[in-house]
Amino acid sequence: NAGVTQTPKFQVLKTGQSMTLQCAQDMNHNSMYWYRQDPGMGLRLIYYSASEGTTDKGEVPNGYNVSRLNKREFSLRLESAAPSQTSVYFCASRAGNSPLHFGNGTRLTVT
Amino acid sequence: EDKVVQSPLSLVVHEGDTVTLNCSYEVTNFRSLLWYKQEKKAPTFLFMLTSSGIEKKSGRLSSILDKKELFSILNITATQTGDSAIYLCAGDTTSGTYKYIFGTGTRLKVLA
Numbered sequence: 626n627a628g629v630t631q632t633p634k635f636q637v638l639k640t641g642q643s644m645t646l647q648c649a650q651d652m653n654h655n656s657m658y659w660y661r662q663d664p665g666m667g668l669r670l671i672y673y674s675a676s677e678g679t680t681d682k683g684e685v686p687n688g689y690n691v692s693r694l695n696k697r698e699f700s701l702r703l704e705s706a707a708p709s710q711t712s713v714y715f716c717a718s719r720a721g722n723s724p725l726h727f728g729n730g731t732r733l734t735v736t
Numbered sequence: 737e738d739k740v741v742q743s744p745l746s747l748v749v750h751e752g753d754t755v756t757l758n759c760s761y762e763v764t765n766f767r768s769l770l771w772y773k774q775e776k777k778a779p780t781f782l783f784m785l786t787s788s789g790i791e792k793k794s795g796r797l798s799s800i801l802d803k804k805e806l807f808s809i810l811n812i813t814a815t816q817t818g819d820s821a822i823y824l825c826a827g828d829t830t831s832g833t834y835k836y837i838f839g840t841g842t843r844l845k846v847l848a
Binding site: 629658665666667668669670673683715722724725726727728729730 | 767768770777778779780781784824826828835836838839840841
C-alpha cells in the first residue's frame with residue numbers, strides 16, 4: 626500500500642549538472658503531476674500528465690522536462706541545474722475528480 | 737487569472753484554543769475546494785467541499801464553503817501540538833486541465 630513513491634529523498638547538484646527525479650504510483654491513477662514548493666510561494670505546478678501518453682506544461686515549466694513512461698511512472702528531468710531550481714519537489718496523482726495524493730517529496734539543492 | 741488566497745499567513749496559539757483559517761478563491765469553472773495538512777513531508781488530504789453551506793467534519797476539524805462569497809474556512813477546536821502544520825487550500829476546476837490552484841498556506845504553531 627505504498628501510494629506515491631518518489632526517489633531520491635535528497636539530492637545536491639552542482640550548477641550545470643543533470644538529474645532525473647523518479648515517481649511511481651500504485652493506485653492505478655490516470656493523472657500525475659509534478660509540483661515544486663518554495664517558501665512563501667506555495668505549491669506551483671511544473672508539468673502534468675492527464676493520462677498515459679500525454680504531458681502538458683504547468684505554471685513553471687522552464688528548465689524541466691518530463692516523461693510519462695507508463696501509467697505508473699512519471700519522471701522529471703533537470704537537464705542543466707541552476708540554483709533557482711533549489712526547492713522541494715512533490716509528485717502527485719489522482720483518479721478522475723478525486724483528491725490529489727502526494728509523494729513524500731525530494732529536497733533538491735543546487736550549488 | 738485564477739487565484740487562491742489564504743489568511744493569516746501564520747498563527748501561533750496555545751493548546752486548547754480554537755482557530756479559524758480562511759481561504760478565498762477566484763477560480764474559473766470552479767468544481768471544488770480542498771484542504772490539505774502538511775507536516776514535515778507530503779500534504780495529506782483533509783476535506784473536499786463542493787456544495788455551499790454544508791459543513792464537513794472530522795473529529796476536531798470542520799470546514800464549510802460559501803460559493804456566493806467565494807470563500808471557505810477551516811476550524812480546529814481544542815487545538816493540540818499535533819495540529820502544528822501548514823494548512824493548504826486549493827481550488828479544483830472543471831476546465832479539463834485537471835489542475836489545482838493552491839494558496840500559499842497558513843502556518844499554524846500550537847504551543848503546549
